[in-house]
Amino acid sequence: MSVELAGHDPDCLFCKIVARKIPSKTVFEDEEFYAFHDIHPWAPVHFLVIPKQHIASMAHIGPEHAGLMGRMMALIPKLAQQEGCNPYPDGGFRLLTNTGAEGGQEVHHLHFHVMGGPRPWLRG
Numbered sequence: 001m002s003v004e005l006a007g008h009d010p011d012c013l014f015c016k017i018v019a020r021k022i023p024s025k026t027v028f029e030d031e032e033f034y035a036f037h038d039i040h041p042w043a044p045v046h047f048l049v050i051p052k053q054h055i056a057s058m059a060h061i062g063p064e065h066a067g068l069m070g071r072m073m074a075l076i077p078k079l080a081q082q083e084g085c086n087p088y089p090d091g092g093f094r095l096l097t098n099t100g101a102e103g104g105q106e107v108h109h110l111h112f113h114v115m116g117g118p119r120p121w122l123r124g
């Protein structure tokens with residue numbers, strides 16, 4: 001029997017990735033966040049940034065998450081540059097989060113897609 005960490009959902013795909021029960025290609029990790037390459041990239045650069053804590057979606061975000069969300073937003077441009085997105089304004093990146101079924105969300109653990117690199121892209 002395994003002991004699950006507080007804030008993790010044992011049935012969640014991205015919680016399993018954080019716990020290294022499912023392999024992923026790491027982009028960044030600290031105490032609060034994990035970033036990894038999307039398994040089906042749309043663009044030359046395509047990675048996902050997630051809080052390690054299980055939060056199902058943006059619909060679950062409230063004022064108590066302001067600090068966490070602020071730190072995640074501040075991390076993203078740094079990682080985009082590190083992963084090879086070209087500099088703004090000719091380069092840049094797309095930041096996307098799908099929320100709920102009608103928002104196109106497939107994995108119900110909050111994640112931000114970061115996409116960039118030279119066009120054309122596979123999608124978008």
Ligand code: AMP
Pocket residue numbers: 013022024036037038039040041097098104105106107108
């Ligand atoms: P969505 O919930 O619609 O924002 O999409 C979930 C994203 O997770 C998709 O872009 C998938 O390609 C990606 N994905 C699903 N499983 C994995 C995995 N095991 N490793 C990396 N990315 C994944």
Ligand code: ZN
Pocket residue numbers: 008009012013014015016053054055108109
């Ligand atoms: Zn989760």
